[in-house]
Amino acid sequence: MDTTKIEKNFKKLTSSNKIFESVLMIGNASGDFNFTREYKRDIDTPMLMASTTKLLTTTCIYALVQEGKLNLKDELSNYLSKEEISGLHVFKGKEYTFELTIEHLLSQTSGLPDFYLTGTKPVFSKVKDRDFSYSFEEELEWIKHMKARFIPGTKRKAYYSDVNFDLLGKIIEAANASTLQEAYEKYIFSPLNLKHTYLANTESDFIPHTYYKDQRLYRPLFIRSCYASGGGVTTARELMIFIKAFWKGELFDKTFFSKQAQSNPLQMSFYPIHYMGGYMKITASYPFGKKYTLVGHSGSTGAFAFYCLEKDLFIVGDVSQIASPSTGVRLAMRTVLAAE
Structure with a gap:
């Protein structure tokens, strides 16, 4: 594969005054093609997974469904108490909390609001x-004081909200009779022999830094609170091992993917990202050119x-910049388009 354009894109990104550290890894399913570029870190440097953690949570859900411990149609109220979740989803004066299912949460079609970027006091503006x-209890209270976006399962609607996956984390714990870290270990870390990937939840867990513009951020308290929606720590090397196993069916029956009829577009601030059963879907293309799916x-x-279906390429990395998280997505898209 000619990687000239890929190298050019990475050099352009890292020569800007907005990115202070970055790493990029590309590989194929057979393992006979590997490409790595590093900027002020390497593929074994610990990195914050942030919402890429949701893929770990998705893995556990599908593994538990495969074992018969869960059903995607199960209602949230089967796993969390009525007192705990009552008032969580109210739309136009009617409560829909007890109609929420695992499938709604997994596909971001619950209609629950987002506390990270929206609301009167968005978490992002504070962190x-x-x-x-x-x-978790405080998180639920925040949601209860916000307006739901739509009725659960409304056709062609999805709304990205971290609370969906934090609720899934509690469901995993209830179904597996374990902590979420123990579930990750059982269904992911141990089978793949991942030694440097973990859910940050104790004071002894190392928390990597990131950046907001040119400010180096170290937020251990916040990261340890992010739980099933964003509390993971890994390295680029181990993230590559995981994403290959995720799509190749090594962790659960990959026919779960073929059973999903359609993707739904997320709110406009996430354009052009669609959401499916626990993962994002993006189309990359040059104007009037061939389209590729990530x-x-x-x-x-x-x-x-990400995994590009048409080119059989796995792409992982980090740009370590919370002021512009879409930069990582754009790097992945440009990498796919440049791969010849």
Whole structure:
């Protein structure tokens, strides 16, 4: 493969005054093609997964469904108490909390609001200024004081919200009778022999830094609070191992993917990203050129892990910049288009 254009794109990205560290890895399913570029870090440097963590949570859900411990049609109220979730989803005066299913949460079609970027006091506006922690119970209270976006399962509608996956984390714990870290270990880390990937949840867990513009951010309290929606830490090398196993069916029956009829577009701020059963779907193309499909996930820190179906390429990396998380997505898209 001619990697000249890929190298040019990476050099252009890292020569800008907006990116201070970055890493990019590309590989194919057979393993006979590997390409790596590093900028002030390497493929074994710990990195924040941010929302790429959602792929770990998705893996556990599908593994538990495969074992018969869960059903995607199960209602949220089967796993969390009525007192805990009552009032979570109210749309135009009517409560839909007890109609929410695992499938709604997994596909971001619950209609639950987002506390990270929206609301009267978005979490993002606070975390870039200071470190703080929050509990799952506090997260639910934030959501209860916000307006739901639509009725669960409304056709052609999806709304990205971290609470969907944090609720899935609690469902995993209930179904597996374990902590979420133990579930990750059982279904992902141990089978793949990942030694440097973990859910950050204790004071002893190392928390990597990231950047907001030119400010180096270290937010251990916040990262340890992010739980099933964004609390993962990994390296580019191990993220590549994981994303290959995820799409090749090594962790669960990959026919789960073929059973998903359609993707749904997320809110406009996420354009052009669509969402499916626990992962993002993006179309990359030059004007009037051939289109390529990327499936996987990105995170608010600029971490990403995608698979291009048409070219059989896996692409992982990080741009470490929360002021512009879409930069990681654009790097993945440009990498696919440049791969010849």
